[in-house]
Amino acid sequence: MPPQARARVRDAVARRATGRSLEGPFYTDREFFDVDIEAVFARQWLFVAVDAELPEPGDCTTVEIGPYSVIVLRDDDTLRAFHNVCRHRGARILDPGGGSTGNLVCGYHKWTYGTDGTLLHAPSQPADFDPGCFGLRTVHVRSVGGLVFVCLAEEPPADFAEVAARIEPYLRPHQLRRAKVAARTDLVEDGNWKLVMENNRECYHCDGHPELLRTFFPTYGYTEDNVPAQLRPAHERYLRADAEMRETYERLDLPYALIEELHIRPTGFRIQRDALDLAGESFTPDGAAACCRLLGDLATPRLGHLALHMQPNSWFHVLGDHAITFGVLPLAPDKTLLRTTWLVHQDATEGVDYDPDTLLRVWTATNEQDARLVARAQQGVSSPAYEPGPYAPTEYQVEAFCAWYIARLREELQR
Ligand code: FES
Ligand SMILES: [Fe+2]
Known part of the structure; x- marks a missing residue:
């Protein structure tokens, strides 16, 4: 790290206030971007x-x-x-x-x-x-x-093997190694890679996702005591679906417990098997499976979704009928590649077992909606008038991401 960049990053890291968004240069400045490559993408x-x-x-x-x-x-x-x-x-x-x-x-x-x-x-x-x-x-x-x-x-990072060993039992029943790629899209977002990751860690903005919210509960990130009044009906539906899903997971011996270690280790992660709304099977308008050939040897499509987040650059939704992977790669301080891949059973036939339009519709729309939000955020944080603002309780995973990121910069500064 050049000495001048080191001094600027050190000062910005020292000023970082817990519970608030990062200062502008973290998202806009070429020197900070180069440090991100060195401290995060070349290390993790x-x-x-x-x-x-x-x-x-x-x-x-x-x-x-x-x-x-x-x-x-x-x-x-x-x-x-x-x-x-x-x-x-x-x-x-x-x-x-x-x-x-x-x-x-x-x-x-x-x-x-x-x-x-x-x-x-x-x-x-x-x-x-x-x-x-x-x-x-x-x-x-x-x-x-x-x-x-x-x-x-x-x-x-030495903890990756341990994290892998804890994640693999959740993934194993879906047998993604035996899947086939049904589709892949590359979306270049007009925002810093951290804004892309931060945006994905909260559902505070989810009313901008009408297609996703058909099945994804908007109460994600809330707790029993802070669910807002307008989301109470959805929360009640979630509690009923959650109870039913837990019975299914127990009966089928599918791991489902939440593990949330987003910022307390180098390989930060969060995994949870969770209910979906309506038919509870997939990200479709009625929640029914988009592919009639299920992944692995799964016995039922009604499994909700396995949600996995990994620092620094990925998240995943693994369902009974298909899986979607999301990989984030930085291109420039204000440009980020989001690569989305849809997986189905290797023997599933396009046009017979699944309709690609149905399979791709929800997350294609959601990605585009998120890209617009990220671009707006990038424009705003690029203004000299921007100053870090406070996270709501439901944005605790955004705070966890920033805390994880700042810890990686601290490690780099000590090298
Ligand atoms: S063979 Fe000469 S650069 Fe590769
Ligand atoms: Fe979103």
Whole structure:
């Protein structure tokens, strides 16, 4: 971190008031953005893909993380990740996007790497050239219940294995490794990555989501004693649905308890199986399943949703009939990529078992509504007149995100 940036970040971190939004430069300033890459995205485990994108040996995808580009690839049964940087003179090897590859061939001078990253061929090198010294630089990669995470740090946060072990039993019944990608969308939002994450951590703004609120209870984030009067009817419906869901979860032996450790560990997370309104099966106008072929070997579609949030860059909704993953990657101080992926059972047939329009409708609309809110927030916090404002109690997860983030900056400042 350059000394000037270090001083500015240190002062802003010291001024951070618990329970209030962050100061403007955290969202708008290039130096702060670069620090975010260094302190967060180059250090933490990041959700970047799903196993279902890479079902066969040789399947690969690339992910851009700030100035880094990473290749994620299936090599036989093993997932591997490499820096997308040729060991000759550094050229980018694979273009953005996914596909399938036998060997990885750099387009510049044709250095050729195997799918395990070893350098197989470097034309016209002298006899004493040792290809063993020039394999692709590896990146840590790990699949958790069909969700693929990478970590750019040499020493990743040590608590990830424990978090993975606690999350996997929730995900296992849905068998996302055996799913197929029904659709994927990339949405570039006009806002800082933290505004995208913060927006997702609260439902204070949820009356802007009419499609989602058909089935998602707007009481998310409230407690029994602070549910506002106008949400009481929804809360009563939630309590009835919740009681029924708990019986179902117990009967089917599905883990459902809330675990909320958003800011007390490096790999902050929150997981909970929770009821949905109406038919309680899926994010559709009537709550009925969007795909008639259920995930895994699930016995009923009426399971509500498994909601998982992970710091710093992802959230997930895993239902009986499909799953939706959301990955957030920073592009610039005021630009963020939101990648959304819809998964269905691998044998589900489009047009027969599911209608893609029905499957995608709610979260496509919700993402676009959220993007507009994030862009408005970005415009506002860019004004010199902006000053941090107070979170409501129902925004406690936004505070937890900021507390987690500030803790990562503190760690970085101590390095
Ligand atoms: S930079 Fe890749 S082969 Fe030369
Ligand atoms: Fe939203």
